[in-house]
Amino acid sequence: MDLQVVAALKAAGLDLSLEGVLPFIHVPDADASGRVAPVESLVTIEVGEARLSLELKTIPQLFTGTRAPPDFKQGPTPEYQPFFLMLEATAVSYCSVCGPEYDREFERVYAQLRRRPLSPDKNPLLSYLRAAARLYLSLRDVSQAEFEGVVQRLSRSAGTFHTDLISTNYIKNVGNAFME
Numbered sequence: 001m002d003l004q005v006v007a008a009l010k011a012a013g014l015d016l017s018l019e020g021v022l023p024f025i026h027v028p029d030a031d032a033s034g035r036v037a038p039v040e041s042l043v044t045i046e047v048g049e050a051r052l053s054l055e056l057k058t059i060p061q062l063f064t065g066t067r068a069p070p071d072f073k074q075g076p077t078p079e080y081q082p083f084f085l086m087l088e089a090t091a092v093s094y095c096s097v098c099g100p101e102y103d104r105e106f107e108r109v110y111a112q113l114r115r116r117p118l119s120p121d122k123n124p125l126l127s128y129l130r131a132a133a134r135l136y137l138s139l140r141d142v143s144q145a146e147f148e149g150v151v152q153r154l155s156r157s158a159g160t161f162h163t164d165l166i167s168t169n170y171i172k173n174v175g176n177a178f179m180e
Helices: 003-011 078-098 103-115 124-139 144-161 169-179
Strands: 042-047 050-055
Touching: 003 050, 003 124, 042 124, 078 124, 078 144, 078 169, 103 124, 103 144, 103 169, 124 144, 144 169
Parallel strands: none
Antiparallel strands: 042 050
């Protein structure tokens, strides 16, 4: 948890309970080629109509404790749902701006986020998912094992939806879940 981020968001009058409207990472409009610039340390956060730009620490700097994650074979437990939702809402937002990513690409990007959370990547999607994780870790105490468990489950989920080289079933399914 980053108490400076918590204080800044509270000072802006944002609800940090993670119940109801979740804060999420703003994805700017794409350029003519359909791409957006990767997110760096300065992240624009949206909650409802409010927007705030903040410097967020790196993922390893935000790990707290040694708590082990539960088994996510049946999906996220209620305690972890906001973490999953924040990452997947960012994925949906990114794809609504840049177009859908392939299932295999989501699987790869989530795996990259888990294994190398500081590494650059050719796909800006990774930077947005990393920013969403950094935001969540700024608001809640999360161990490295918990982070890795959540992201590994998301990678497996994306792989489950893979049917061929150009399938986009994962993001369609996630997007439909947000529409319900």
